[in-house]
Amino acid sequence: LVLILEDSRPRTRCPLGVVIQLFPGQDGVSRAARIRTSTSEITRPVAKLVVLEPARIIDGEGNSPSPGEDVTDVTARFR
Numbered sequence: 001l002v003l004i005l006e007d008s009r010p011r012t013r014c015p016l017g018v019v020i021q022l023f024p025g026q027d028g029v030s031r032a033a034r035i036r037t038s039t040s041e042i043t044r045p046v047a048k049l050v051v052l053e054p055a056r057i058i059d060g061e062g063n064s065p066s067p068g069e070d071v072t073d074v075t076a077r078f079r
């Protein structure tokens with residue numbers, strides 16, 4: 001869950017969205033993201049996003065790791 005910052009609005013009025021895809025730059029660091037909002041899908045630079053709830057990491061069988069459990073596969077990563 002992310003807050004999508006807009007220059008024309010205060011943060012309390014900015015829309016919320018869910019990141020559905022990340023676009024890395026040539027250096028491998030995520031530079032842009034496709035976001036699903038309540039009304040559409042948009043693409044924004046990650047510098048204009050505020051992460052409100054980190055992504056849950058789910059293994060191939062749909063299981064979330066237990067607290068304290070080692071995780072080796074990261075599917076979404078923000079820098």
